[in-house]
Amino acid sequence: MDTVFLGALAYLLDDPFQRSAALEIIERGAIRVGADGRIRAAGERRVVCAGLPSDSRVVDYGDAWLLPGLIDAHLHYPQYYALAAANRGLLSWLEQTVFPEEQAFSSQAYAARVADALVRRLLGGGVTTAVVYGSRFAPATAVLFDAAKRHGLRLFAGVTLMDRNGPGPLLTDPDSAWRLCETFYSRCQDEQDLHFVLTPRFALSCSPALLEMCGEFKRRFPDVYVQTHINENREEIDQVGRAFPEAQHYLDVYDQYGLLGPRTLLAHDVHPQGAELRRMAETGCVVCHCPSSNLFLGSGLFPLRRHLQHGISLALGTDIGAGLHFSVWNELSEAYKIQRLQGVGLNAAQLLYLVTLGPARALGIEDRAGTFKAGAMADFWVLDPTNDPYLCERLDRCEDAESPLFTLIQLARHHCRATCIRGRIVEQV
Ligand SMILES: [Zn+2]
Structure with a gap:
């Protein structure tokens, strides 16, 4: 039986230090996971959920974000x-x-x-x-x-x-x-x-x-x-x-x-x-x-x-x-500031890469972690800002697709709601 996880998605398709369009952000996203724990599809909800068997399990995280482990x-x-x-x-x-x-x-x-x-x-x-x-x-x-x-x-x-x-x-x-x-x-x-x-x-x-x-x-x-x-x-x-x-x-x-x-x-x-x-x-x-x-x-x-x-x-x-x-998530803001002090600006895609697809590639585990590509293991966590009124109000004021991710990198600290490895929830907060 497949499981579908619903939420906003942000993940890398490639190295954003090399390629500017490497970041995928999908506001109404979905990840469909097979019984083997591998991702069958990830992307726009209407596409991923099309033709879904009626016995599929759906886990709806609302306005929370699903990010690679x-x-x-x-x-x-x-x-x-x-x-x-x-x-x-x-x-x-x-x-x-x-x-x-x-x-x-x-x-x-x-x-x-x-x-x-x-x-x-x-x-x-x-x-x-x-x-x-x-x-x-x-x-x-x-x-x-x-x-x-x-x-x-x-x-x-x-x-x-x-x-x-x-x-x-x-x-x-x-x-x-x-x-x-x-x-x-x-x-x-x-x-x-x-x-x-x-x-x-x-x-x-x-x-x-x-x-x-x-x-x-x-x-x-x-x-x-x-x-x-x-x-x-x-x-x-x-x-x-x-x-x-x-x-x-x-x-x-x-x-x-x-x-x-x-x-x-x-x-x-x-x-x-x-x-x-x-x-x-x-x-x-x-x-x-x-x-x-x-x-x-x-x-x-x-x-x-x-x-x-x-x-x-x-x-x-x-x-x-x-x-x-x-959490290494909280290191991203420090990494950003250290580069600012040296006149280097890092964007949200580059920061996210440093804790997901980048090290997954470096360790040779890209088929298991770091990305939402079809065939990879479903490793992700749920960043849920919805119980934080200030963060929600701040996110509402973001004007382009990438800004919310940058704001979350700087401000979200203890907002992990669940962590999922191989399509299985292993930690729920
Ligand atoms: Zn050490």
């Missing part, structure tokens, strides 16, 4: 309770706030409670896909995968690997790290929506031996995803230069160990050199911009235009716990 491409699960701590920048914040909190995940019971809370919070903010730093403790990361599967979140995650410059309980060694990675990699082989990600925390946390292990793992399992951090903070970049004197620049540390490629996600890149951007483009790496984190830690202003000029794929992340939002 959001993709949060960078966050840290064991930093769930590290949000909003006063700080003096990245490195001291790691020591004073992050490392103590991450050690609490040695308790599996504690971890299980947080995993459940995090997954539900992500889904409750319209996020259907998340790329996550797991815990250093394997049982804690296992319960994260369990929670994602139980609630229906599409999860990319791995054990956070580090073997230096941190407290003893958070450190591992290359042999143990290999075994853990292999266990989680194998577990994900039979899962359509759970993906293992090789996760060296960042260059300063990893000895050459640990990076060598990661490189060897990537050579052995070339389809594995990789995530790490780069060029977040000037002090960090200086320290990386001292720790790896043979590297030409920060990116070169990861490059020397064979960690770059189209499945590699690099968080931040606030202060890249031209040579690094060229090499990222050459190897097909994805850069993940984390707006509120960059502001909160005072890391700097992300040079989005330089990345686009090099043709680098971009994604957006909340970077919980340095970021301040649990």
